[in-house]
Amino acid sequence: MREATFVKQNKDNWQRFESALQNNALESPGELSNLYLEVTDHLSYAQTFYPGSNTLHYLNSLASRAHQKIYRNKKESKNRFITFFTEEFPREFYQYQKQLLLAFLVFALFVAAGSFSAASDGAFVRSILGDAYVNMTLDNIANNDPMAVYKKMGEMEMFLGITINNVRVALMAFVFGIFAGVGTLYIIMQNAIMLGSFQYFFYEKGLLWESVRTIWIHGTIEIFVIIVAACAGLVVGKGILFPGTYSRLTSFVNGIKSGLKIVISTIPFFVVAGFFEGFVTRQTQMPDWLAILIIASSLALVLFYYVFYPIYLHRKTNNVSINRIPKTT
Missing domain, CATH: 1.20.58 (Methane Monooxygenase Hydroxylase; Chain G, domain 1)
Incomplete structure (x- = not known):
């Protein structure tokens, strides 16, 4: 028609x-x-x-x-x-897939930039991670326990501290969206460069696989959900820059509401990531197959909830609605 x-x-x-x-x-x-x-x-x-x-x-x-x-x-x-997490939010999140993709691409770009900078400048890792952390890690490597940093603190103390810190970073990524999304991109850049330089540091020491199979036990959920939180900030920025048929104020308020829902959706994931970091990551003696299983399952969970499930709900709703419309020409 x-x-x-x-x-x-x-x-x-x-x-x-x-x-x-x-x-x-x-x-x-x-x-x-x-x-x-x-x-x-x-x-x-x-x-x-x-x-x-x-x-x-x-x-x-x-x-x-x-x-x-x-x-x-x-x-x-x-x-x-329950329905907020199983129906309402995933259905609404479908419309923010472009912002999610943008957040991911920017994050990946700066991870690469961090790795390249660490490879080009020997002092870069220290400038990003700090002398104290680098020196401690070098001592751990010398003692044949490169991932010992995850054993320094008690399980519950680490679990609570990491979870609270991750939620804080997510809120910053969201709130900084009020600067037309530029503030959110800055938060992404900081975290991505740190990750890139961190991974290159272990690669340079011949410990890339040891770091990956340990760190990404908790980092798979942690990193990808920080990207989701950055998506929330970009939604706020989009509301400011591209109000569409709404007034700029109305579009901004709608962006804040939608972004806040996205941040709320990340909290259970951050709790799971904090649990892994506090109680599981420290088990560096676990076999490779178990570490790979945890990492792969975590990645599948995040991709299912934030990518595939919203697409499924959207298509399901669209098909039902279109079928109820009388066929006309």
């Missing part, structure tokens, strides 16, 4: 719905829900056949306003905490 025909057929209903929302003229919550369902059907249709159009932006705005009105005073379900 041509866009002009689609708009002509439905614009009267959209305008009545918009007027009713503004004037609180709907007779019952059921009527509001039915109209909201109709608008979301039209929104899904527009997403499929008219991407980037003014019609799509208008319907998205209308559906958002209706959603807020429906759920503003709705009594929360006892299962809301």
